Each structure stands twice: as structure tokens, then as C-alpha cells.
Amino acid sequence: MPPQTLVANNLSNKEVETTSRGASVEFRALSKNYGSFEALRSFDLSIRSGEFLTLLGPSGSGKTTTLMLLAGFEFPSSGQVLIGDQDVSRVPSWRRDQGIVFQSYSLFPHMTIGQNLAFPLETRGLQKHEVAEKTKEALQMVRLDSFADRYPSQLSGGQQQRVALARALVADPPLLLMDEPLGALDKNLREEMQIEIKHIQQRMRLTVLYVTHDQEEALTMSDRIVVMNEGQIQQIGVPEELYERPRTRFVAEFFGDVNILPGRISGGRFEAADNAFGLPVQALEGEACGALRPEKIAIQEGAEGGRKMPGWAVVPGEVIDVIYLGQMCRYVVRSGGTDYIVKTMVSPGVARHAKGGTVTLSWDAADFVLLQ
Ligand SMILES: Nc1ncnc2c1ncn2[C@@H]1O[C@H](COP(=O)(O)OP(=O)(O)OP(=O)(O)O)[C@@H](O)[C@H]1O
Ligand SMILES: [Mg+2]
Structure with a gap:
């Protein structure tokens, strides 16, 4: 086993955290192959502490692959993933301190909303009163505190997605990963949620890696956007830069x-x-x-x-x-x-x-x- 893997595997959740509120992230020459197919090619990217960074690109461009590598659900074929200054390239997901929200809400159907939120805290061994307090706070944050005793099936799609967001944040992670979290919602609700997520991110000074193929959503929410195509970065910039000064035809055409x-x-x-x-x-x-x-x-x-x-x-x-x-x-x-x-x-x-x-x-x- 290379020494670097040994160090990474010995990290506890606490050690992966950085001192400032949101974690910084770095991808170094990251590549991911599935068989002979290169899903990501020599990907270099730094995400600053507290930054809202969006991966934007067409279907199959490697957005989810990048997110999975940061989440620890997949490991890189070569290159490194750093959280803070720790190499986590080979650290499995359950040992990383992060919240994740996917397009499907993935709430436990047999648990109430309150129990869904309490679950990640109980598995971390928190005291009962702490669990109750944190659960309440997280539900207040997404304005669903009166829904704790309902089951997911008794909530609308938008409400379920807000619960999924609250569950991702309940353990206070320094890093939040979101993969098309609003894809299943209608336009009005999506716009409302965009603003809500942005407010929460700013208030908590969270680092966010957000994935979407909707260019308006990316322009509205992001501090910076990474435009991807075929597993490579086309351009990185603040929203105005990408819209007003695209470097390639691909980027120009992607923004309308x-x-x-x-x-x-x-x-x-x-x-x-x-x-x-x-x-x-x-x-x-x-x-x-x-x-x-x-x-x-x-x-x-x-x-x-x-x-x-x-x-x-x-x-x-x-x-x-x-x-x-x-x-x-x-x-x-x-x-x-x-x-x-x-x-x-x-x-x-x-x-x-x-x-x-x-x-x-x-x-x-x-x-x-x-x-x-
Ligand atoms: N487990 C896998 N095995 C083989 N190929 C895969 C696997 N996962 C992803 N791929 C391929 O890697 C490429 C990138 O996939 P990825 O899921 O990262 O795309 P994406 O940008 O998230 O697309 P979408 O917008 O459709 O979600 C695709 O061509 C996909 O078919
Ligand atoms: Mg995807």
C-alpha cells in the first residue's frame, strides 16, 4: 500500500475537517476510467472554503463522476482528491464529513421526517437531547418544523426535497454535494429553492459542489461555474465571465x-x-x-x-x-x-x-x- 493511502485511511472525520467553516477542495490531475472509457481526463480544480461552485455540462460530460469522486463513492483511476490539505483519494464515503443531496429524495419511507433527520445523528452516537435539538434546527432552516411527525409520502415533492436538504445539513458538515437536486421540481418551486439553498449556504458559510445541466440555475446560484464537456473542463469563471466572455463556441452556445x-x-x-x-x-x-x-x-x-x-x-x-x-x-x-x-x-x-x-x-x- 503506498504511504499516502495509509495516511488517508487513518483519518477520522474530525481530521478531515478544516478550521474555517467550509472545507476547501482540490482535484489534482484527476482521471476516472470505466474500462477503456475515460469519464474524466486530467481534471484540475480548486474550490475555496465557503465557495458555491457549480459543474455545468451536457449529459454524459462527467459531472456526476466528479461529484462521486469527491463523495468517496468512487475512487480515481489516477490523480488526487484533497479536502483541506488532506489527501482523501482513497477514503470511503462514510469516513468523510459531508452532506449529499441527489435528484431523488431518497428519504426512508418507513420513518417520519423527524426520524429521517435523527438517523444520521444517532449513528454518530449523539445524545438524545442533542439529536432532538439539531433535528429541530435543521427543520426550521427549511421551514418545515411543523412536519416532523409526517411520513415522506405525506409531503409534496418540493417539501421532500427540503427534508433531504435538511438531512444533508443536520450533522453540520463543512461540505455539501448536490447532484441535480431540483431536477424533479416545477419551475416556480425550483426558483424558490434555488434562493433558499443559496441563503442557507451563505449563512452557514458552507462549501458547495453543485451539479446541474440548467444554465440559468448555474448563473443564479454559483460563485463560479465550471463548464464541462466530455470529461474535461472547457472554462472556469464567475457567471458574468462565462456568459459575456465565453472562450469557445461550446461555452457560448451552452448559455443560451x-x-x-x-x-x-x-x-x-x-x-x-x-x-x-x-x-x-x-x-x-x-x-x-x-x-x-x-x-x-x-x-x-x-x-x-x-x-x-x-x-x-x-x-x-x-x-x-x-x-x-x-x-x-x-x-x-x-x-x-x-x-x-x-x-x-x-x-x-x-x-x-x-x-x-x-x-x-x-x-x-x-x-x-x-x-x-
Ligand atoms: N459505472 C459506470 N460504468 C461505465 N460508464 C460509466 C459509469 N458511470 C458513468 N459512466 C459514463 O461516464 C460518462 C460520464 O457520466 P456522468 O454520470 O458523470 O455524466 P453526467 O455529466 O453526470 O451526465 P447527466 O447530466 O446525464 O447526469 C458517461 O458517458 C457515462 O456513460
Ligand atoms: Mg449526472
């Missing part, structure tokens, strides 16, 4: 509607492939591709509109589609060989552009993001 505009850079200018516009850029010469968010484009009636200012692109076009989205209006405008998606706020008293009409689109070079 975006215009991908191919072209060529020469002499400090980007020239669109369809010759519709040019913009000043600072980048190496050659083939290039830019991303432009639909809400960064101004749309004006007629062929002669547009902000004719240095550093702005101006293109005329025809409205070929209009969709009313409530707060926003989504247009598709054809200009030359390109269909631009444009989104504008719907304002009272301002007429919308009609399908078939001529409009001018314009945008600032600062909002045009060159992709790698």
Missing part, C-alpha cells in the same frame, strides 16, 4: 442564444465572411469566429438607422421572424447570407418591428467576442 459569426482577421480588423461588417479587433491574423449575444444588438426601423460610430458594426436586414416572449421580443433578421438573432426588451408604447419589414442592426465591437 448566441450569434456565431465567422470571418477573417487582417490588419487589426475582423471582416465578416459574408462581407456584411468589419470591426476593429486586437488579435492574430487569420480565420476567426466571433460570438455576439442577441441582446447586445440594437435594432431600428428602416434601412438608414443604426449607430454609425467608430467601433460599431451596422448592417441592414429583413425581419423574417418575430416571437413575443413576455418581457422580451426575439427577432430573426436576415442580412446577406446570415440570420441574426436579436432580443430586445418589450417597452410599453413602443411598436414592435413587423415581419417582412426592413431594419438596421448595430452593435459595439466591445460586445463582439472572438472565440478560440
Whole structure:
């Protein structure tokens, strides 16, 4: 047995804890193979104490695999997992101090809510009065203190998920792992729970590793987001950074509607492939591709509109589609060989552009993001 494994196996729960409230986490060159399939490839990531970090990516990108490695339900094929400064790569789940919430609530159906919460505390050998106190506190935290005597089947999906959250937190772990915990809930309830979880995390200064494939959820809740694809990190950043400055087409497209505009850079200018516009850029010469968010484009009636200012692109076009989205209006405008998606706020008293009409689109070079 390598010495490192010996040390890790001798850790008790207490030793894995760090002194500050939330634990810090580090993945070093982590890989996980299932047979010949590489589910995770050389994954490096640090999670700060008290940070809310989200893994975001399409189905099969390795999000759950990463979470399972941190939870100790799976062990890495190579590389290391550190909690605080302890190597826990080979420490089984039951010896790690953490709370876990999955998409399915996994409450014990034959136990009341109170008993469900008491269970992890009793197995740790806490005194009866401590168990009662902590159970009550945890239920208060998710606003379900009057439900202690009910059975899980007597609760709604949202309430059951709040119990699952309370159970994950009842033993006061420094680390909380959540894998699509809100996936089974409807939109309103999901949004309510997002805010609730965020408040609890901030109040308890918990470190959270959160998994979702919903980009809006990731943007709302996270301090930082890790975008994953095929077992690798595509980009790490704060929500604004990933949305406003995506580095790759994959990341740009993962965060909703975006215009991908191919072209060529020469002499400090980007020239669109369809010759519709040019913009000043600072980048190496050659083939290039830019991303432009639909809400960064101004749309004006007629062929002669547009902000004719240095550093702005101006293109005329025809409205070929209009969709009313409530707060926003989504247009598709054809200009030359390109269909631009444009989104504008719907304002009272301002007429919308009609399908078939001529409009001018314009945008600032600062909002045009060159992709790698
Ligand atoms: N036990 C296993 N044996 C073999 N392959 C596995 C195993 N677990 C996961 N995989 C594979 O590893 C890849 C990553 O799976 P993972 O569950 O981490 O994806 P995910 O990002 O969580 O996806 P989803 O959003 O669908 O939950 C997938 O291709 C999956 O089929
Ligand atoms: Mg998964």
C-alpha cells in the first residue's frame, strides 16, 4: 500500500475537517476510467472554503463522476482528491464529513421526517437531547418544523426535497454535494429553492459542489461555474465571465442564444465572411469566429438607422421572424447570407418591428467576442 493511502485511511472525520467553516477542495490531475472509457481526463480544480461552485455540462460530460469522486463513492483511476490539505483519494464515503443531496429524495419511507433527520445523528452516537435539538434546527432552516411527525409520502415533492436538504445539513458538515437536486421540481418551486439553498449556504458559510445541466440555475446560484464537456473542463469563471466572455463556441452556445459569426482577421480588423461588417479587433491574423449575444444588438426601423460610430458594426436586414416572449421580443433578421438573432426588451408604447419589414442592426465591437 503506498504511504499516502495509509495516511488517508487513518483519518477520522474530525481530521478531515478544516478550521474555517467550509472545507476547501482540490482535484489534482484527476482521471476516472470505466474500462477503456475515460469519464474524466486530467481534471484540475480548486474550490475555496465557503465557495458555491457549480459543474455545468451536457449529459454524459462527467459531472456526476466528479461529484462521486469527491463523495468517496468512487475512487480515481489516477490523480488526487484533497479536502483541506488532506489527501482523501482513497477514503470511503462514510469516513468523510459531508452532506449529499441527489435528484431523488431518497428519504426512508418507513420513518417520519423527524426520524429521517435523527438517523444520521444517532449513528454518530449523539445524545438524545442533542439529536432532538439539531433535528429541530435543521427543520426550521427549511421551514418545515411543523412536519416532523409526517411520513415522506405525506409531503409534496418540493417539501421532500427540503427534508433531504435538511438531512444533508443536520450533522453540520463543512461540505455539501448536490447532484441535480431540483431536477424533479416545477419551475416556480425550483426558483424558490434555488434562493433558499443559496441563503442557507451563505449563512452557514458552507462549501458547495453543485451539479446541474440548467444554465440559468448555474448563473443564479454559483460563485463560479465550471463548464464541462466530455470529461474535461472547457472554462472556469464567475457567471458574468462565462456568459459575456465565453472562450469557445461550446461555452457560448451552452448559455443560451448566441450569434456565431465567422470571418477573417487582417490588419487589426475582423471582416465578416459574408462581407456584411468589419470591426476593429486586437488579435492574430487569420480565420476567426466571433460570438455576439442577441441582446447586445440594437435594432431600428428602416434601412438608414443604426449607430454609425467608430467601433460599431451596422448592417441592414429583413425581419423574417418575430416571437413575443413576455418581457422580451426575439427577432430573426436576415442580412446577406446570415440570420441574426436579436432580443430586445418589450417597452410599453413602443411598436414592435413587423415581419417582412426592413431594419438596421448595430452593435459595439466591445460586445463582439472572438472565440478560440
Ligand atoms: N459505472 C459506470 N460504468 C461505465 N460508464 C460509466 C459509469 N458511470 C458513468 N459512466 C459514463 O461516464 C460518462 C460520464 O457520466 P456522468 O454520470 O458523470 O455524466 P453526467 O455529466 O453526470 O451526465 P447527466 O447530466 O446525464 O447526469 C458517461 O458517458 C457515462 O456513460
Ligand atoms: Mg449526472
